[in-house]
Ligand code: ADP
């Protein structure tokens with residue numbers, strides 16, 4: 001049996017503003033094994049991004065517990081959170097989140113800058129990742145000169161450069177047409193084949209049908225959590 005890379009127990013999260021509070025996650029239990037490819041579905045506002053941000057240690061939770069690779073993750077300093085994020089997590093977002101005045105290579109290299117890798121070395125490694133994603137010829141182009149699909153491939157290369165154990169993708173195909181979405185899903189599948197756990201938030205059935213396990217959030221709880229019977233190669 002593979003080890004559990006993510007485990008949450010009775011996880012609660014509310015947002016507070018003034019006298020109002022919004023209870024978004026109401027006691028979630030979830031275990032994801034290393035190497036799984038999972039989608040998290042649910043309508044807009046159901047708490048998908050909230051959950052993903054907690055898993056990525058970008059946000060804290062109120063009650064319950066979260067274990068990442070067996071380590072208990074609770075309220076921690078930003079320095080410590082950043083250390084765990086660097087070591088474990090790669091993020092991919094709907095809006096790509098590329099830096100507009102940096103070229104493709106520099107965008108991909110950015111995580112290594114935060115790890116104090118010198119410029120020559122990090123650009124060299126960035127080029128290798130661009131090459132893997134078929135974008136070497138675009139290394140010196142700015143994001144504004146690239147298509148949506150190319151931008152998302154750059155963002156995936158950037159998420160991979162720090163050799164994460166888990167990729168968290170929040171609506172990665174939300175801004176792409178269906179052909180390009182399929183290409184991005186193929187890339188994420190290839191990434192998953194290398195052993196990296198991939199968790200994709202989406203509200204599109206077309207996207208979730210390409211993952212091995214589908215988790216549905218509704219009214220703050222997990223409504224269902226099923227193996228995707230259309231895909232036989234379940235980990
Ligand atoms: P989803 O990604 O499924 O669309 P979210 O996790 O973004 O849902 O949001 C869940 C609910 O929490 C929504 O009602 C949203 O308006 C609210 N929410 C999200 N982020 C915040 C925040 N930082 N402060 C207050 N409310 C928030």
Ligand code: MG
Pocket residue numbers: 048049050170
């Ligand atoms: Mg969202």
